[in-house]
Amino acid sequence: MLRLIVSRIVGLVPLLLIVSILTFGMLHLVPGDVRERILGFEATPEQYEALGRQLGLDQPFLVQYGRWLGRALQGDLGTSYFNSQKVTDAVLGALPVTLSLTFGGMLVALAIGVPAGVWAGLNRGGRVDRIAMFMATVGQALPNFWIAMLLLIPFAIWWQLVPATGFTSPAESIGDWLRSILLACIALGTSASAALARQTRGAMIDVLQRDFIRTARAKGLSRTSITYKHALKNAAVPVITTIGFQVNALLSGALIVEQVFGLRGVGSLVIESVRTQNIPMVQGVVILGTLVIVSVNVLVDIAYGWVNPRVRAS
């Protein structure tokens, strides 16, 4: 397992390098000029030139990238083009919001998707199975921002049970924190729960047909024991893979849902930064986002080993 983690960390280096080059390159292809956004339309050409020199924009692309990389290797992801706000501070300030939504969404997905998938798998072809799979199809078809709007209007606008906008840190109040993210997590988790339900159902059906399950039944083990102790554990490997994919999907989904609830997470930060061509900020978000996604994948690999000793041994 340690070898796996080390190999993932080593593999992260070229990955981050490629991601940073691609991001830097693509941002330079975006039309427009950040100097215009800072100085406005009525500045003189001399002011544009001076600002370009100050920001290093007068240098060739590779020199600009090299400077950024040099600082990044020392842990400095730079400062905003617009003021002295550190990129790391801005991203780390926004990350709790996005992570709250992502992992909250995943909890919702697990709470709905896994039981529904198990239930459907145990009742293959029956009414429960058909209802669960119909709901899963609907859940996957609905965009999460639309679900967010559907939830927002009754719960936040009509009944005002939760705030319509804004994020409360868990350090301030756990209850307010839950209230500030609840609808967004449900909106995000709905689609992921649908995917999890389908995957769990398929895996359960597959496992329930295996010989060892027949043996377990022959040994007279209870249905509960067979389902939860033997079948579900063996069905968990593909489900964990799906969870890994879904965490990544939830991260990107959170970027949109944040807008609906006015939550200042990484999504709002990156959208604002792309809009204003604040390249250091976008670079920082992408690099730290890559780190989060790779970390999730490593956790998924560790979870494989936990549920399946053969993976651990290999």
Next chain:
Amino acid sequence: MSVARFGQCGSRAVAGAWHASPCTLVMLVCSALLAACGPVVDRDALADRTIRFATYQPLITFDPHLSPTGPTASTYLSPVYDGLTAPHPDNPYDVLPALATEWRWLDDRTLEFRLREGVRFVDGEPFNADAAKRNLERMLALNGPRRNTMRSIREVSATGPYTLRIALYDPDPTLLRNLSTAPGLMVSPAAFDHAALDLNPVGTGPWIYDAAASAPGDYYRFRVNPDYFDPPGEDFGELEVIVLADGRTRLFSVISGQADIAIIGPPEADHAKRLGLELARRANRWMGMTILDRRGELVPELADVRVRQALAFAVDRQAIADAVYFGYASPAVQPMAPGLGYVPELDDYYRYDPERARALLREAGVEGFSFEVPVGSAGSPDYEAIQHYLRQVGIDMRLVVMESGAYTAAAMARTFPVNTIGYPNYDPDSRHLAIWHTQSAFNPFRIESARINELADEARFSLDPELRARNYREYFDILGREVYSVVYLHVDDLAVYDDRKLQGVRLGAYIDPALRDIRLRRTTDCPDGSAAC
């Protein structure tokens, strides 16, 4: 008033907006779970002394000498800084005393100010003539984005502890106004060298920025400055600026009580109006097209004034104001609102008359032509409507929808024959320099109009209000009749607010509300002394 407060189901707004059938089982269960999270946060409007303002605009910098003007300055800088003068809330051409209590022109190139005594910056440094001199010198040396508005300043001298003299290269009728904007705001000289001045302002304003309680980019909190030189009274609240990018989310933030006032667009205003919410509105900008290619290099037909006039006659402005702007715009044919540069006779000049447009095109020998216009994605519905009307008279206007960065660059390049930037409808001096002057950023074809330049140059360097009025009247008469820009509408800036909590809400010249004028409504303002009116 019908804004529903957070946690107050059954308020009038809730009742008014209630169109749902009885709750479904799922909703009831979810409601119970939500309620079980704990007591609802106490956000009683009248116990809450904070004015919460939701805007789309995040802070750029708290250093006024490096800041652009516009909403970033009026939202974030005006709470914490003062200038020698202050903008007049109702008249964009006038100013009020601020850190200067009075001023006089010694001659047409020398202005002398009497400064307010006993004022201190929030770091304890005194404000005096030396501090003002050092501020203006810093602003000129830093070469910030709006330095050009102060380019007439030749020398600043402190002629006494509280007397400041500014010598100019040329007479400058806009100087007093420009001194009230970002580059004229006063920073504590002791903070000039603070590396983080851009995130930690040190001014004399009525609020003090609370960096520890703020999350830049998300929300910014300001507490009342207890030592402000002009105590604003007990009904003056703390301030919180909340950044919410989406207009609908900003409206929801007011409806649900997370914000007390929010900038919104016409679709949200229409929704807010149906809910019975209070709106503040002010027509600050014009919408239309500036004809960049008046020599016809890209589109030869546009060189003919009759063709340009056909563009003005062909469009039903009222219909667009009603359909696209939900009535929050008014038909207009000239760039300037009543005031400097407004020409009353032009108002009847371009009434909707498609027959006249066709006749002008025939007269010009044009049987139909096409041209491309760049539009930002947010503005495309307006121009789709205009496209429809122009097509009725045989003009094929093709829209090229662009992301905002590309759009602005395209609007200043020789790529398109027209641009669709919406400019403020006041301050002809600045508009001339930005749009119609030969070297303007938005005159990429460098089209020279000698008479226009002559009139503006004479007006820009004159302190004689009559001369300025006369010149700009002729200027915009020429501009209107020769159609340098086709103006269709004057568009309202809009804000929705909770009038149970706030009073004195009105919009300033830069989209957002004049924050300093807003007061908390006192219980005694309600006829029965109750907590809510």
